Amino acid sequence: MSASAPSGDSGPGGSDSPSVPIHLRPAHASDLPVLVPLLLRLKRLNEEFDPLLRVREDAEEQAREVLRASLDDPKAILLAAEGIGPDKDKVVGFVHAYLRERPFYTPEVEGVIADIYLLPLYRRHGVGEYLLKEISAQLKSRGAGVVIAEFPAQNEIASRFYAKRGFRAITSRHARSL
Amino acid sequence: MAESAPAPVDAARPPRRRSRANGSGSVAEDQTDELGRRAVELSRFYGGKIETVPKVPVRSLHDFALWYTPGVAEVSRAIHADPDLSFDLTGRWNTIAIVTDGSRVLGLGDMGPEGALPVMEGKALLFRWLGGVDAVPLPIRASTPEEIIETVVRLAPAFGGINLEDIASPKCFGILEALQKRLPIPVWHDDQLGTAAATIAGVINALELTGRSVKEIRTVLLGAGAANIATSRLLLALGHDPHRLTLVDSRGILHAERRDVDELSVRNPWKYRIALQTNGGGRTGDLSAALEGADVLLAASTPDPNTIRAEQVRSMAPGPIVFALANPVPEIWPHVAREAGAAVVATGRSDFPNQVNNSLVFPGVFRGVLDARARSIPDSIVLAAARELARHAADRGLTREHLLPTMQETEVFPHVAAAVAMAAVREGIARRKLSHAEFLAGAITQMGRSRRLVQALQRSHLIPPMPRAAPAARRKSR
Numbered sequence: 001m002s003a004s005a006p007s008g009d010s011g012p013g014g015s016d017s018p019s020v021p022i023h024l025r026p027a028h029a030s031d032l033p034v035l036v037p038l039l040l041r042l043k044r045l046n047e048e049f050d051p052l053l054r055v056r057e058d059a060e061e062q063a064r065e066v067l068r069a070s071l072d073d074p075k076a077i078l079l080a081a082e083g084i085g086p087d088k089d090k091v092v093g094f095v096h097a098y099l100r101e102r103p104f105y106t107p108e109v110e111g112v113i114a115d116i117y118l119l120p121l122y123r124r125h126g127v128g129e130y131l132l133k134e135i136s137a138q139l140k141s142r143g144a145g146v147v148i149a150e151f152p153a154q155n156e157i158a159s160r161f162y163a164k165r166g167f168r169a170i171t172s173r174h175a176r177s178l
Numbered sequence: 179m180a181e182s183a184p185a186p187v188d189a190a191r192p193p194r195r196r197s198r199a200n201g202s203g204s205v206a207e208d209q210t211d212e213l214g215r216r217a218v219e220l221s222r223f224y225g226g227k228i229e230t231v232p233k234v235p236v237r238s239l240h241d242f243a244l245w246y247t248p249g250v251a252e253v254s255r256a257i258h259a260d261p262d263l264s265f266d267l268t269g270r271w272n273t274i275a276i277v278t279d280g281s282r283v284l285g286l287g288d289m290g291p292e293g294a295l296p297v298m299e300g301k302a303l304l305f306r307w308l309g310g311v312d313a314v315p316l317p318i319r320a321s322t323p324e325e326i327i328e329t330v331v332r333l334a335p336a337f338g339g340i341n342l343e344d345i346a347s348p349k350c351f352g353i354l355e356a357l358q359k360r361l362p363i364p365v366w367h368d369d370q371l372g373t374a375a376a377t378i379a380g381v382i383n384a385l386e387l388t389g390r391s392v393k394e395i396r397t398v399l400l401g402a403g404a405a406n407i408a409t410s411r412l413l414l415a416l417g418h419d420p421h422r423l424t425l426v427d428s429r430g431i432l433h434a435e436r437r438d439v440d441e442l443s444v445r446n447p448w449k450y451r452i453a454l455q456t457n458g459g460g461r462t463g464d465l466s467a468a469l470e471g472a473d474v475l476l477a478a479s480t481p482d483p484n485t486i487r488a489e490q491v492r493s494m495a496p497g498p499i500v501f502a503l504a505n506p507v508p509e510i511w512p513h514v515a516r517e518a519g520a521a522v523v524a525t526g527r528s529d530f531p532n533q534v535n536n537s538l539v540f541p542g543v544f545r546g547v548l549d550a551r552a553r554s555i556p557d558s559i560v561l562a563a564a565r566e567l568a569r570h571a572a573d574r575g576l577t578r579e580h581l582l583p584t585m586q587e588t589e590v591f592p593h594v595a596a597a598v599a600m601a602a603v604r605e606g607i608a609r610r611k612l613s614h615a616e617f618l619a620g621a622i623t624q625m626g627r628s629r630r631l632v633q634a635l636q637r638s639h640l641i642p643p644m645p646r647a648a649p650a651a652r653r654k655s656r
Contacts, residue, residue: 045440120443120454121434157443 020127022092022118024134027080032067034091035080039063042117049152052175067096075099077138081118081131093118093127095135099144107145111136114150128161210506216647223645227299228306228315231631233269265338265551265609272548272624273312274339276301277330279320282346282369285481285505291317294344301343308591309541310621310628311548313341323349327356334361338548339555341540342367347404348446364547364555367404372536374408375543375560376582377476377501378416379567380534383581384499384522386572390473393417396495398468400486400509401479402427407448409476410456412564415557421458424468425449427479431468433457466490474499477509485509488518497521503534522578531579538583539563542594545621550599551609562601566594592621 027035040063046053056062070076081093096115102108116131136147149167151158221227234245243249257263265271280294289297298315305313316333320326326349330340340363342354350367357365366372385392397418399406402425414420425432432453433439442450461467465486469475473495479485481504491500491510500520502508508525515523524532543563547555570590571583583590596618602608612620635641 041437041440044437045444048441048444119435120439120450 020125020130021084021087022081022122022127022130023084023088024079024081024095024131027067027071027078027094029068029071031080031091031094032064032071035067035078035094036060036063038091038094038117038119039067039096039115042115046152046155049154052177053152070096070098073098077135077142079131079135079138081122081127083122092122093131095131097135097139099139099142102146109143109145111139111142111144111147112150113147116149129165132165219648220644221296224642227296227303261335262609264335269312270336270338271551272310273314273337274305274341274544274548275314275316275330275333275337276305276341276343277316277318277326277333278343279326279345280317281321281344281349283344288346291319298343301341304537305341305541305544306628307632308537308588308625309545309595310624310626311541311544323353323356326353327360330357330365331360334363337363338551339363339544340365341544344369347407348448350404351407351446351448358554362553364544364552366540366543366555368536368540369404370408371555371560372539372543373405373478373503373534374412375539375564376534376536376567377405377409377478377503378412378561378564379538379571380501380524380532380582381413381474381476381499382416382564382568383571383576384474384501384524386568387576387578387581388497388499388521390499393419394422395473396422396471397424397474397476398465398472399423399425400427400465400475400477401504402432402449402452403478405478405503406476407452409478410452412557412561414455415561419458420455423456424461424472425452425456426465426468430464431457431461433460433462436462466493469494471495472498474501476501476503478503479509480504481507482509483507483511483514486515488514491515491518491520494519501525501534522581524581528585532581533584534582535585537585538567538590539594541625542566542591542621543598545591545595545625546598546617547602549595549610549612549617549620549624550602550607552599552602553607553609556605556607558605559598559601562597563594566590566597570594592618592625595621595625 040055040059043055043059043063047055067078070078076098077095079095080091081095082088083090083092094115094117095113097111097113100110100112102110113135116128118127118131139147149158149162235241236245253267257267276298278291278294278298280289280291283289283294283297294317295315298317302313302315305311318326318329320329326345334340340357340361342350342357342365345353345367350370354365354367354370385395392413395418397413399410406425410423410425413423429436429438432449434454436453439450439453442453469490470493475486475491475494475498477486485504486500486502486509488510491498496519498520499522500510500515501524502510502512502515503524503526505526508527512523512525512530522532524534526534528535543555543559546563547559567583567590570587570593571581574580596614599608599612599617600614603611632641636643
């Protein structure tokens with residue numbers, strides 16, 4: 001899995017009552033037709049960073065399956081970001097995360113942010129910051145003692161976004177084709 | 179259009195016959211082949227196009243005690259103490275580098291640095307002849323933007339300005355931005371700024387002629403390469419409403435939710451930014467969808483006269499403005515655009531009225547920034563050059579056939595120079611602050627001297643007369 005930071009700097013932002021132009025809510029099955037293309041946009045962005053992240057032919061069906069599975073999975077969180085004002089009821093982004101056991105380390109449960117995506121016009125204005133805070137809080141309330149973001153190593157925008165917010169690299173995944 | 183064969187070159191050859199609407203015209207092609215053969219012949223005969231020539235008297239070897247050691251040591255010490263003195267005590271004030279990596283030469287693509295050298299020599303000759311500027315052709319063997327940036331930074335102490343040339347989009351944007359930030363001298367990328375400034379000048383006058391205001395028009399830019407990205411930025415700086423601006427490229431209307439927009443955020447942040455800023459109505463689709471009701475079409479895309487169709491022009495607002503700037507063949511033939519209702523048509527070619535030509539811009543711009551010893555070249559200066567070009571044409575009376583000065587109106591160059599120098603003074607980036615009259619007089623003198631110099635060298639046969647063209651038969655036998 002690979003998440004990307006909402007592209008671009010989020011600015012200072014980050015208040016508890018955000019003035020961000022979105023509204024976060026749990027996703028429903030009825031959101032899938034909108035969430036699938038958004039997830040595909042994220043995967044196609046990842047494709048830019050490494051040939052080993054080339055998107056499969058059947059990625060669309062896969063995206064539908066993965067998201068549907070997460071809707072029913074108690075260890076997964078899927079939040080939809082809606083616009084506000086004239087864009088009310090329009091899903092403009094989403095966060096997809098899940099809990100993972102850590103058998104050898106403490107804290108014993110980690111919250112993994114697998115996918116974050118926002119349509120470009122809804123980036124900045126502190127939206128990314130807000131999404132990260134919300135998902136972190138929800139993961140924590142479900143028992144996660146650490147939050148982990150996964151994204152392509154070459155995605156410098158994501159690296160900077162998370163570094164600014166106190167994230168550091170703890171494990172690396174190195175790959176070569178066979 | 180950035181690859182426009184500069185007009186002075188055009189002017190030196192007989193006017194091209196107008197091609198028919200439905201063909202590119204084999205006459206023009208034959209003529210281009212013939213010019214190519216002749217250019218190779220002459221390049222061999224003259225051994226290139228430029229050389230360095232002293233500008234101080236040398237009466238005997240004794241004078242070198244002044245021009246060189248020991249006298250020069252004091253000049254060196256003075257500059258060491260105050261590096262800005264290099265603009266007064268050396269030729270730096272008038273010397274620029276023409277830097278390229280050869281990655282996008284004319285319309286030819288990647289020709290490599292050596293392949294770019296004759297083109298850069300030609301540009302240096304234009305700088306000399308039109309602008310009175312000492313321009314050094316500097317193709318460099320570098321490929322990544324970082325390599326190019328580092329190389330230019332290291333070369334900068336010798337130069338009063340940098341002209342980037344024929345560097346591929348989108349890397350040209352980042353290179354220009356980084357160098358403008360890092361260097362204390364003006365950095366210009368002609369394929370972006372020169373072409374954009376000439377286009378803007380034409381737009382200003384076309385709006386005037388058709389009674390429109392830039393604040394109200396809806397504009398479509400076809401092609402999202404170096405020139406149109408810069409043109410859209412300058413249009414916004416001119417007061418154009420970003421929501422009423424739409425870019426169209428080979429994938430259709432550029433908008434914030436287009437499928438490739440995330441890819442652009444990584445590969446071409448400049449285009450990405452425009453995708454987010456523009457196309458307020460949220461139009462999607464192809465050129466036809468963009469053009470409906472538009473006032474202005476600025477095309478810098480594919481050299482094919484069927485790129486823009488007559489019915490697409492007909493769907494624009496009444497009396498639209500159409501610039502079809504691809505070279506050597508415009509995206510729509512001017513007479514076709516006219517018949518479809520276009521009030522004003524401009525192309526990149528000298529054999530049609532209203533040539534949008536970057537050669538109208540760069541000689542005056544560099545003369546101006548060099549004369550003011552400017553530290554940079556912000557967009558306000560680019561706009562000052564565009565406005566001056568527009569004003570100059572307007573002073574002679576605007577008509578649909580006379581939107582811009584032609585390359586024959588050489589008096590426009592010192593006026594652009596003076597306007598640019600004054601803009602540098604206003605911006606607080608001029609090391610040398612003179613009055614408009616002084617800048618104008620200085621530019622006229624320097625530009626005039628340059629031409630007299632070349633003419634004198636020709637009269638004395640130090641520049642030998644052009645040899646006659648080799649007969650075709652002999653050429654073939656080679």
